[in-house]
Amino acid sequence: MAENIVELKNVNLAYNKDYCALYDINLELKKGDRVCIYGETGSGKTALLRLIAGLEKHKSGECLLKGIPVNKVNFARDVSLGYLSTKAVFFERKSVYKNLMWTLKVHRVDKKERKERIENVLKEFGIENLRDEKVKNLCASDRRLTQIARMSMRPLEIILCDDVLAEYDDMDTKARIRKAILKLFDSAPKDKVIIMTSQDRKSCEGVASKFIEIKLGSFVDNNKDDTKKESAVSKKDKKSKAVETEKVGNATDNKKEELTTAVVEENKDEKTPVSTAEVESANAEVDTKQETINTQTEKLDDAASANETENVSPITSNEQEKDNAEGSTQKESTKPNSSKGKKHKK
Numbered sequence: 001m002a003e004n005i006v007e008l009k010n011v012n013l014a015y016n017k018d019y020c021a022l023y024d025i026n027l028e029l030k031k032g033d034r035v036c037i038y039g040e041t042g043s044g045k046t047a048l049l050r051l052i053a054g055l056e057k058h059k060s061g062e063c064l065l066k067g068i069p070v071n072k073v074n075f076a077r078d079v080s081l082g083y084l085s086t087k088a089v090f091f092e093r094k095s096v097y098k099n100l101m102w103t104l105k106v107h108r109v110d111k112k113e114r115k116e117r118i119e120n121v122l123k124e125f126g127i128e129n130l131r132d133e134k135v136k137n138l139c140a141s142d143r144r145l146t147q148i149a150r151m152s153m154r155p156l157e158i159i160l161c162d163d164v165l166a167e168y169d170d171m172d173t174k175a176r177i178r179k180a181i182l183k184l185f186d187s188a189p190k191d192k193v194i195i196m197t198s199q200d201r202k203s204c205e206g207v208a209s210k211f212i213e214i215k216l217g218s219f220v221d222n223n224k225d226d227t228k229k230e231s232a233v234s235k236k237d238k239k240s241k242a243v244e245t246e247k248v249g250n251a252t253d254n255k256k257e258e259l260t261t262a263v264v265e266e267n268k269d270e271k272t273p274v275s276t277a278e279v280e281s282a283n284a285e286v287d288t289k290q291e292t293i294n295t296q297t298e299k300l301d302d303a304a305s306a307n308e309t310e311n312v313s314p315i316t317s318n319e320q321e322k323d324n325a326e327g328s329t330q331k332e333s334t335k336p337n338s339s340k341g342k343k344h345k346k
Contacts, residue, residue: 003067004028005158005193006052011061013047013217021047023217025061031191036204038197039214045197046086048214049160052195053083065158081158084181086167088147092136096127096146099135103150117153125149125180141173148180152187159185161196165203182207 006029013022022044029035037045050056051063054070063070065079073079090099097118104114122128127145130138138146144164151159161181168174185194185207198204201211213220 004030004064005033005066006195007062007064007067008052009062009064011051011058011063013051013056013058021217022051022058025219027212027219029193029195031193033210034185034194034196034208035210035212036196036198036201036208037212037214038199038201038204040199043214044217045214046162047217049083049085049162049195049197052158053081053160055083079158080154080156082151082154082156082160084147084151084159084161084164084184086162086164088143090135090143090146093134095132095134096122096130096138097132099146100150100153103153107154121149121153124183125152126176141168141177144177145180148177148184152184155189156187156192157189159192159194161194163197163199166199 006027008025008027011022011025012020014020025048027035037048039045047056051058052065052070054073054075057071065073065081068078075081091102094102100118100121101114104117109117122131125145125148127142127149130142130146133142135143135146164181165174165177168177185192194208196204196208201213204211
């Protein structure tokens with residue numbers, strides 16, 4: 001099992017009774033690990049790096065570097081650590097060259113190698129023109145490049161990088177600083193542990209292999225959130241696939257209907273020859289229909305006559321006697337008066 005280079009166990013750090021900067025921090029990093037700790041300003045990023053660098057004393061828990069408690073580490077002998085802080089410390093009244101030379105003296109580099117190594121570093125990071133410039137006269141970006149160049153002059157097992165890109169708004173300057181930081185990360189040894197902080201995860205993508213969110217002094221467990229996101233995405237994908245399938249089905253049905261209509265229209269316009277047998281069959285069918293119509297018409301006429309007969313009212317016996325009396329009176333009035341005739345003859 002590989003040894004943990006950096007190990008934090010249930011670490012708590014408080015500046016006073018009312019404010020806890022770090023709470024229940026657990027972290028294990030082995031050789032070659034590159035981790036990005038991201039979070040908002042005041043979330044505890046800088047406090048965590050200062051704790052690992054031995055600049056802060058934790059209230060409880062354990063902070064170990066290569067298995068040694070951080071308060072007992074001799075950084076000149078036990079662990080080689082570089083801290084790229086937001087504010088670099090220099091001999092302000094000395095030149096860039098003398099500041100780099102002092103670093104090599106402290107680490108007892110051979111005198112014959114010092115000048116050559118300084119010249120190589122100045123060239124590698126593009127600050128050759130700053131060789132004799134006093135540090136107090138440097139702008140912010142040149143101070144940062146000098147800080148990175150100085151750190152690259154010794155082999156490091158641990159690098160702490162505290163969101164150094166956040167202070168630059170100019171994109172060219174930011175790109176220049178980022179390029180210098182990547183050179184520092186890729187310098188020997190290759191299996192160094194790198195802990196970088198940032199306000200957002202995106203700025204560390206492509207550099208870090210692990211990402212940890214910190215909020216209000218505690219690490220955020222994103223595993224549950226990631227599971228929920230994945231399930232939500234899968235549900236969304238299934239729903240979108242179902243909608244797409246339905247659309248494809250509707251489109252297929254519409255296409256079939258269009259093709260059917262086109263075939264019908266084509267057959268309608270096309271004139272096909274009619275045989276004699278088909279004509280005779282059609283005429284016979286017409287005759288049969290005509291006979292049926294005539295039969296139905298006759299039935300309707302008979303029904304109408306019957307209705308008229310039923311509507312005539314019958315003659316009563318009184319009316320018949322009256323008619324007979326009127327007829328006899330008319331006959332009597334038309335006969336010659338025989339008595340008158342006989343009397344006239346006498």
